Amino acid sequence: MFNVLQDATVDTLNGERTAPIYEYWKSGYYDSIPKDKMVIGDTLPSYDAMLSRYQSKEFEYIESISDKLSFFDKLIDRIGAFISSLFPTPKHNFNEGIVNVLAIIGAVIFVFLIYKFFLSRKQVYIHHQKEEEEERQIDFIEKNLLQVDVATYLSEALQQKNYALAIRYLHLMNIQLLGRKGIVQWNQSKTNSELMEQVDNAMLKADFLDCASVFDYVWFGGFTITENSYTKYEERFVQFQRRWS
Structure with a gap:
């Protein structure tokens, strides 16, 4: 190796020393590097034995995290995304507390609107049902008016x-x-x-x-x-x- 290195460093161009050139791929370049013997104990398991340890479902990481979310969690995420869309990220830095207060107010308004929507639908349904029952009663009376x-x-x-x-x-x-x-x-x-x-x-x-x-x-x-x-x-x-x- 010394000879190789020496040959690489003594080359000159017009009497000037150049940068050394290491020929790593040259045959016999690494022969002078001392080698340690790897000691393999009798208790070391084989490759197949070690691989079998990681074949259970505990080591399966392919499934999506969203598959673990319940319906309620997904609903909360969607509501949160909707509320975030109502309050886009401001260009200027605001106090985090103010942003949280606005988010809470938005959530309260959203829940109130949902409540009013379902309540109004229920009232319309009840009113419509009552009108139909009333008309059936009147129809019965008119058909049998004399009795x-x-x-x-x-x-x-x-x-x-x-x-x-x-x-x-x-x-x-x-x-x-x-x-x-x-x-x-x-x-x-x-x-x-x-x-x-x-x-x-x-x-x-x-x-x-x-x-x-x-x-x-x-x-x-x-x-x-x-x-x-x-x-x-x-x-x-x-x-x-x-x-x-």
């Missing part, structure tokens, strides 16, 4: 403070009175004008149409009436039934 006790339904509507429905029942009680006396031939498809064409008594006809106008105003007009308004309108129907019963 049913309308006063019972009227009392129920007043307990629920559904004054518009109560006015409708009062109107049906007027028609029921005339139908039971044989003055009109009741049919659910007939209008008030068609019923009055069967009435010869001008005063009766005028009183009935006066009550019918109240019913049209309240029911088809869609106006919300108070208890005081109902009491005032009720008096007209009560007078009609007393006069023509």
